[in-house]
Amino acid sequence: MRDLVLAKQYPNSQIIFATQDLVGNINHKIIEAEYQLEILNTNSPEELDRLIKKIQIDMLVIDHYEIDCGFEKELKIQNPKLTILSFDDTYEKHYCDILLNHNISANEQRYEDLVPEGCELRCGVKHTLLREEFYQEKEIKREKIYDIFIAMGGADTQNLNIQLLELLPDYFKVAIVTTIANNNLDALKAYIGDNELIHLYINSIQIAKLMNESRFAIVTPSVTVNEIYFMELPFLAIKTAKNQEDIYEYLRKSGYKVVDSFQKNKIEKIAIELINFIDLSFDEKVEVLSWRNHPSIRKWMFDKEPIDLENHISYIESLKEKNDRVYFVVKQYGQAVGVIDLTNINLNSLEAEIGLYAKPMLKGVGSLLMQKILEYGFNELKLKKLVAKVLEDNFSAIQLYEKFDFKQVDKQDSLIVMEKIDENR
Numbered sequence: 021m022r023d024l025v026l027a028k029q030y031p032n033s034q035i036i037f038a039t040q041d042l043v044g045n046i047n048h049k050i051i052e053a054e055y056q057l058e059i060l061n062t063n064s065p066e067e068l069d070r071l072i073k074k075i076q077i078d079m080l081v082i083d084h085y086e087i088d089c090g091f092e093k094e095l096k097i098q099n100p101k102l103t104i105l106s107f108d109d110t111y112e113k114h115y116c117d118i119l120l121n122h123n124i125s126a127n128e129q130r131y132e133d134l135v136p137e138g139c140e141l142r143c144g145v146k147h148t149l150l151r152e153e154f155y156q157e158k159e160i161k162r163e164k165i166y167d168i169f170i171a172m173g174g175a176d177t178q179n180l181n182i183q184l185l186e187l188l189p190d191y192f193k194v195a196i197v198t199t200i201a202n203n204n205l206d207a208l209k210a211y212i213g214d215n216e217l218i219h220l221y222i223n224s225i226q227i228a229k230l231m232n233e234s235r236f237a238i239v240t241p242s243v244t245v246n247e248i249y250f251m252e253l254p255f256l257a258i259k260t261a262k263n264q265e266d267i268y269e270y271l272r273k274s275g276y277k278v279v280d281s282f283q284k285n286k287i288e289k290i291a292i293e294l295i296n297f298i299d300l301s302f303d304e305k306v307e308v309l310s311w312r313n314h315p316s317i318r319k320w321m322f323d324k325e326p327i328d329l330e331n332h333i334s335y336i337e338s339l340k341e342k343n344d345r346v347y348f349v350v351k352q353y354g355q356a357v358g359v360i361d362l363t364n365i366n367l368n369s370l371e372a373e374i375g376l377y378a379k380p381m382l383k384g385v386g387s388l389l390m391q392k393i394l395e396y397g398f399n400e401l402k403l404k405k406l407v408a409k410v411l412e413d414n415f416s417a418i419q420l421y422e423k424f425d426f427k428q429v430d431k432q433d434s435l436i437v438m439e440k441i442d443e444n445r
Contacts, residue, residue, distance in 0.1 A: 021046065022107075022122070022243060023083055025149040027055065033079075038071060043201060047223075063087065065094045072099055082116070083107040085263065089115045109243075110263045114139070122148045124249050125270030148246045157228035158251065166219070167192040167355055169234035169253070171227075171244050174199035178260055180282050182211050184238060185218065187284060189352065191384065195230050197221045236354030241267040241278060254354040256291060258282055294360075294392060297336050297347040305336060308349060308359060314380040320414050350385075350392055357385045360393040362401070370445065371405035372397060386420045394424065394440070404445040408438045 027035045037051050038058040051057050058075075060067055063086060072080065072095070080102055082092065092104055093115040106116040109123050111130050118140045119131060126143035135141070168188060172180045181196055182204070188194065198205065200223060212218045221230065228251065231237065237248050237255040241264040248255045256277040259268045271278045279286045300308065306329065311317055313326045339347065345363040349356050358378040365372040374397065376389040397403045408426060410417050412434050421438050430437035 021151065022149045023081065024051070025151050026081065026120075028152075036075060036077070038068070065091050065098075069095060069098050072102065077102065079103040079105065081105045081107070085110070089113040092116055109266060111266065118142060120147060122246065123243065123267055123270075124148065124246055125267045148250070150247060150250055151228070153226070153228040154247060154250055157232045160232060162229070162232045164233060164235045165193065166195040166230070166234040167236065168194045168353055169231055169237040169239075170194060170196045171237070171239045172198070172258070173240050173242065173260065175201045176204060178282065179204040179207070180258065180260065181208050183282060183284075185211065187287060189384065191217070191382065192353070192355070193217045193219075195219050195221060195234060197224050197227060197230065199223050238353075240264055241271055245271070256287070256353070258287070291353045292388070292392065293351040294348040294396065295351060295356075297349070298339050300336070300349060304349065304356070305333060307356065308332075311359065311377070311380055316380050317377050320377070320411055320417065322409075348392075348396075350389055352385070352388065357382060358389045360389050360396070362393070362397055362406075365401065365403075367401075369405075370403045371407060372401070372403055373407045373409065375408070386416075387423070390420060390424050398442045402445070404442050406440050409435045410438065412436050 023037070034056070035054075036056040036058055038060055039045065040060050040063070048057055058071060060071070063084070071077075078101075080095065082104060089112070092106065096102060096104065096115060103118070104116040105118040105120060106114045108114060108119055108121050109126070111134060113134045115136060116139060119135050120142045121131075121144075122142070124145050126147075128141045128143045131139075131141055131143075170181060170184055172178075172184070176198055181198065185194065185196075194217060196208070196218065198208070198220070202208070205222070209220065212220055224230065227247065231248065231251045231253050234253060237253050239245060239248055239255055239257055240260050241257040242261075245255070245257060245267055256279070257268065257271055259265070259278070259280050260282070268278055268280065277290050279290060295304075297305070297308070309327060309329060309332045312321075312332075318324055318326065336347075339345065344365045345361065346365070347359065347361040350358050350360060356379060358376060360374070360376045362372040362374055374393050376386075376393055378385045378389060394406070397406050408421055409432070410421065412431070418436065418438075424440065426438040426440045428436055428438050
């Protein structure tokens, strides 16, 4: 696909594609609609040399990990006037006239001793090859249909699509893209079955649209990251191959969410974020207010009156000056799923009151919110006691606190007081 994009940069030239006829190849008709196609029997320099001479090629573009410096040099010796442009994203030695590393992580300095003197280096974001659909989609504001966009590579040799689906919350709506080269395709189809929340796209030509319709992406640190980066879609990258090391390191050092292999605990940990109320955007503050004022949430509050926007914004601003309370929006894979708070924080007695609520109509996130508030209270603030005050008829909340070993210690009118002690302090 990236070679089709590169071909568009030479509109007045005759373009010929040469490839072996391999399973998983892009449909030949897509190429043949605009360009000439030659089928190769091998990857030998001799066969390619014969083709170059036969059709009198001026410029050869090599996009293949197994075609190395020696191969390129042999072709140059046999065809002194031939210009060679080589794709590279693993910092290998080349004998070419132009080297193209179009990844966002590309570093020209690392090629200093890897290419001949005079080789033109085309590296980084300004040389990223993006299909026209991405430029078009960037200008369109689409409804976010999918919670997660998954692209684990066309082949997905480690069968990570299924493992990710097992890891994700079952209420997420997911778009998975893959190709017919995926040997695990039948197993993936069987796993999805008739689940209406999971949509499988095979050999899709609408990747940009799917990204634009998604809130978060899980991808490999490959050329797909170039597209995700351009579309400004929050993402988590899981390294699955050696040739992804460069982009992985670039993303890691730049503060993006990455893991060096599929590790359930690491992924679950990195997928959860606590966003302080004072760092929320205006739209996020408005969204939180809509949750707080929702009847299903408000009925369990001590103050059941709706809060107006002005007071809500003013209160959040006041938090910047307060050290005895903190409020967070909890995000899971980029999706806001609820709110947790600690109030009356006393660092002398090492205790605080806590509260939490899930996004209205969202089920099954109570345990996640509780885990996060316990981690923050006990591990971050180093408190010894957490206190919860719950309306006596809020049975689901009481059950949740009991599940996490909170004990009832008092009753104040219609309020039940529960607490949890960190015995290690």
